[in-house]
Amino acid sequence: MITMKDIVREGHPSLQKVAKEVSLPITDEEKQLLNDMLIFLQNSQDEEIAQKYKLRAGVGLAAPQLGIEKRFIAVHFEDVDGKLYSYGLVNPKIISHSVEGCYIAGGEGCLSVDRVVEGYVPRYRRITVKATDIDGNPVKLRLKGYPAIVFQHEIDHLNGVMFYDHIDKENPFKTPDNAVPIE
Ligand SMILES: OCN(O)CCCc1ccccc1
Numbered sequence: 001m002i003t004m005k006d007i008v009r010e011g012h013p014s015l016q017k018v019a020k021e022v023s024l025p026i027t028d029e030e031k032q033l034l035n036d037m038l039i040f041l042q043n044s045q046d047e048e049i050a051q052k053y054k055l056r057a058g059v060g061l062a063a064p065q066l067g068i069e070k071r072f073i074a075v076h077f078e079d080v081d082g083k084l085y086s087y088g089l090v091n092p093k094i095i096s097h098s099v100e101g102c103y104i105a106g107g108e109g110c111l112s113v114d115r116v117v118e119g120y121v122p123r124y125r126r127i128t129v130k131a132t133d134i135d136g137n138p139v140k141l142r143l144k145g146y147p148a149i150v151f152q153h154e155i156d157h158l159n160g161v162m163f164y165d166h167i168d169k170e171n172p173f174k175t176p177d178n179a180v181p182i183e
């Protein structure tokens with residue numbers, strides 16, 4: 001099972017590179033990896049398991065965070081309406097996005113960053129993501145608000161981008177233009 005010791009921290013080269021496209025169909029080993037990533041997220045959100053294995057709660061994980069420079073991401077969370085987003089995706093790509101932005105009022109964190117980095121992280125408010133799922137089916141997701149933010153955070157990891165790269169250096173709490181806060 002994946003635990004925190006498997007997650008590389010900032011400074012590790014895998015977090016700074018552009019990860020490679022995965023050739024399809026994915027291998028059984030790659031399927032296992034995606035499943036293990038999803039199970040980690042579920043475990044990290046289970047109070048008992050998280051406490052037992054000292055897991056930090058996460059709503060998403062990207063393969064480069066495991067030192068694996070391949071374009072895999074996993075997400076597991078519910079949105080404010082209780083809709084469950086639980087996906088293991090291959091080669092996710094943002095194919096369109098709104099001009100309008102959004103940001104989490106409390107800022108973002110990252111399992112690969114063992115410190116608080118304050119400030120607003122400007123994100124697109126709406127995105128359309130195309131990917132392949134764990135069974136090789138094409139997936140097209142239209143996402144808005146918090147779900148859109150999570151996917152952007154994970155896809156950033158595939159391109160060597162950390163959440164704090166988006167924070168305004170001069171004024172971290174400058175309200176991003178044309179953007180709405182997400183509580
Ligand atoms: O890359 C995953 N990760 O480090 C876990 C936290 C993910 C995340 C945190 C805040 C807002 C969006 C996504």
Ligand code: NI
Pocket residue numbers: 109110111112153157
């Ligand atoms: Ni992260």
